[in-house]
Amino acid sequence: MSAIPPFEPSANVATNVPATTSSGLLDAVTGNPYFSAGFGLIGVGAGLAVLRQGLQRGLDLAQRNLLVTLEIPSRDKSYPWFLNWISHAQVTRKNSQQLAVETSYRRHDNGSVSSTFNLVPGPGRHYFKYRGVWLRVERQRDGRLMDLTTGNPFETVTLTTLSRDRRIFQTLLEDAREAALAKEDGKTVMLTSWGSEWRPFGLPRKRRLMASVVLDRGLAESIVSDVEDFIANEAWYNQRGIPYRRGYLLYGPPGSGKTSFIQALAGHLQYNICILNLSERGLTDDRLNHLLSVAPIRSLILLEDVDAAFTKRKQTDQEGFQSNVTFSGLLNALDGVASSEERIILMTTNHIDRLDQALIRPGRVDMKVYLGDATPYQMRLMFLRFYEGKTALADQFVSALEGRPPVSTAQLQGHFVTYKHDPRSAIEHVGELFTPPLVV
């Protein structure tokens, strides 16, 4: 620690008046009590300033030698882990006056919405004790620098602790990572494009079981075995210089389980899902290409309702769609010129007839699967999923639907939910599938 300059008593200042002063004047000054007091005060002031400077230097030195800081910029992967961890650790909540809210929002399949609010320390300084070590958290927002890809201001969290406790940083980050991964364990993380990167969207979802999606006989198995075969053969592709990607198109009427199947497939493979909306405003060819090439490993890339991006113009239009993505830009991105990483791209559409042949030619779409309205096989299986072991009733249900207009598997699900405790009523009221009951 640097030595603090000695504090000079005020009397010395007063006597340091230049010697050239005539003795008469000196007498008048030193003899005058007001002058003496004034010089005394100046001396005290100067002394305090020196003391303060010395203290500041001492503190700076101590900070340099005794404290250690860790910066976590908002661009770093560990940043959301840390914020998530601190919102659950509840360590700062008791001590912090300034809190900020981080909202997770999720829309369920049935259209309902749920959200959770995590309270995290807001911008400013906060102190907390973790594993017996005191830490200071400082959250700073850079008001001037914006992340152009997300439109959010850059932020930095700085952690400070005593130098001897520096290992706590490693422990803390590991704990934060563990907490984040534990949250994802057994779950499917949905990611969405955020500027030029992928970010988790909503809370990780419970994995959807493959058995919960009933496709026509053998269909699910053939898709799963194709994807698994692709995943297992990276070396084969690399050795032959073939881009390591595979495209799937699931098409058919709404409510046939296209999205649900993709969720189940992700759950089965323990992959996450990157959802790309081609109609998103501000999506350009470059961004699309970039997003496809930086998709996280072990993720399925989902382009839902690919035909929707082309509703405004004909898809062959080179000028681009609503979102500024041109058709050739989409084809280039799918061809993944820049990427040698594994890419599994799944597209869904309700209208395959609206898709340009160039989009669905082999190499871009390697497997086209039709998911149609419920077949007798699916009707029976879905019935048994809701009413276990009721095989005779399942056959009756299928017979009751014979010769009737087609129904979707989503409609069947709705019907079984209505009569969840009563399979006989589900059969009796089969007509409601075609004329929904009036709500009075």
Ligand code: ADP
């Ligand atoms: P799509 O993507 O074909 O429009 P979804 O997968 O969104 O259909 O299905 C809508 C709802 O209907 C979901 O709640 C899903 O559970 C149910 N559903 C649709 N098809 C099936 C199916 N084949 N097996 C099980 N559930 C299904």
